[in-house]
Amino acid sequence: MESDTLGSVLADVLAASHRVGPREISDLVQDAGRRLGLTDAGVYVADLQQSDLVALLTSEQTRSRIAEGGTVGLETLPIDNSLAGRAYRTETVQVSLPDADDTERTGWIPVVDGIGRLGVLRVTAPDLDASLLHRCEALAGLVALILATKQPYNDLLADTMRTRPMSLQAELLWAFVPPRTIGTSAVTSTALLEPAYEVGGDAYDHSLAGEVLHLTLLDAMGHDLASGGCSAVALAACRSTRRAGGQLVDVAEEIDHTLDRWIPERLLTCVLADLDTTTGRFDWINCGHPAPLLIRDGHVVTGALDRAVHPPLGLTGYDIPAPALHSTQLQPGDRLLLFTDGVTEARSSTGELFGEQRLADAVVRCLTAGLPAPEALRRLIRQILVHQDQRPHDDATVLLAEWHPPGR
Numbered sequence: 001m002e003s004d005t006l007g008s009v010l011a012d013v014l015a016a017s018h019r020v021g022p023r024e025i026s027d028l029v030q031d032a033g034r035r036l037g038l039t040d041a042g043v044y045v046a047d048l049q050q051s052d053l054v055a056l057l058t059s060e061q062t063r064s065r066i067a068e069g070g071t072v073g074l075e076t077l078p079i080d081n082s083l084a085g086r087a088y089r090t091e092t093v094q095v096s097l098p099d100a101d102d103t104e105r106t107g108w109i110p111v112v113d114g115i116g117r118l119g120v121l122r123v124t125a126p127d128l129d130a131s132l133l134h135r136c137e138a139l140a141g142l143v144a145l146i147l148a149t150k151q152p153y154n155d156l157l158a159d160t161m162r163t164r165p166m167s168l169q170a171e172l173l174w175a176f177v178p179p180r181t182i183g184t185s186a187v188t189s190t191a192l193l194e195p196a197y198e199v200g201g202d203a204y205d206h207s208l209a210g211e212v213l214h215l216t217l218l219d220a221m222g223h224d225l226a227s228g229g230c231s232a233v234a235l236a237a238c239r240s241t242r243r244a245g246g247q248l249v250d251v252a253e254e255i256d257h258t259l260d261r262w263i264p265e266r267l268l269t270c271v272l273a274d275l276d277t278t279t280g281r282f283d284w285i286n287c288g289h290p291a292p293l294l295i296r297d298g299h300v301v302t303g304a305l306d307r308a309v310h311p312p313l314g315l316t317g318y319d320i321p322a323p324a325l326h327s328t329q330l331q332p333g334d335r336l337l338l339f340t341d342g343v344t345e346a347r348s349s350t351g352e353l354f355g356e357q358r359l360a361d362a363v364v365r366c367l368t369a370g371l372p373a374p375e376a377l378r379r380l381i382r383q384i385l386v387h388q389d390q391r392p393h394d395d396a397t398v399l400l401a402e403w404h405p406p407g408r
Helices: 006-017 022-035 059-067 083-090 130-153 155-160 168-176 225-243 248-262 355-368 373-387
Strands: 040-046 052-055 076-078 105-113 116-125 181-183 187-194 202-209 212-220 268-276 281-287 293-296 326-329 335-339 396-403
Touching (some): 006 130, 022 040, 022 059, 022 130, 040 130, 052 083, 105 130, 130 155, 168 225, 181 202, 187 202, 187 212, 187 373, 202 396, 212 225, 225 248, 225 268, 248 268, 248 281, 268 335, 293 355, 355 373
Antiparallel strands (some): 052 076, 105 116, 181 187, 187 396, 212 268, 281 326, 293 335
């Protein structure tokens, strides 16, 4: 079968994507794949907790599912134990080994928006040579853009990525937090929240403003709707202040005043930080929160970021001075690990704490093995859940930022 040129295929997909409905994404990709010379193509997205890759249905498959009363489950592939999962975990193309009885080869292409993993693209053809795989990677990049733009306002995609109903406070927080992973050629920031479907008071934020990466990690008192509202309001105060030109101390004071006015008697701990991705200067404020960890050359630098801790925010009725701004100089390749106390205080069935040492060891092992930062956190969160027998008693949030300036 003669294939169309890559440029014409991508141009047609892009033009059609503006008005494509959620049920038509798979049809669009399947048609594009055949025009590129594939026998078939399909899209799989990662579920919210990154345990499985879930297939997006084509229109025909959707009609069949509806005809059967919606009882037929969606096709899923385990991220930890499948070739598709390996492509997702390692962010590299994976191709099935040739078999004498097979006339088709199957390849799995990571679907990555910028540097944030969304899922994988399945491609099949009699021969997946390097040229065809290169065209498939270009298609996967465009699929990532389509998913990223459709997902925030698309219930069908949201339902596909969820394995169970979400609590009201968790729904509130997920609406406020940014994508799990952002970054540039100089820096990567990735974060995870658990328990994903019942998270209450934890929240994170990361954003880029020119050459500066801003980081926020929040832990509001309690585990109810008011806790979620407290963190959501704090995130809004943080963004409003810094986008108006405020500095870290201004952000902390605005959160403090906002909580006192609108959500009194609610305390909130946080780390607010800025990383200059050109110079490596790291500035931060710690308000009642566990100290961040500095990972350098495969080791945690003990006490590197331990400083005097300001009281939690929400205590404006007391005579408390403005929080102190701390600074340090990072080296190229340094990583910063921010976490809430629900990580280190996670308890096993025997009462054993997960602890800071276990936390550091788990992250360092993954990074030393060369795994991408998002995969390091995914494995860390799964280890924490296993430690608690899948029954967390508190929110556990981690954020990992890497400074990797080009050419250094």
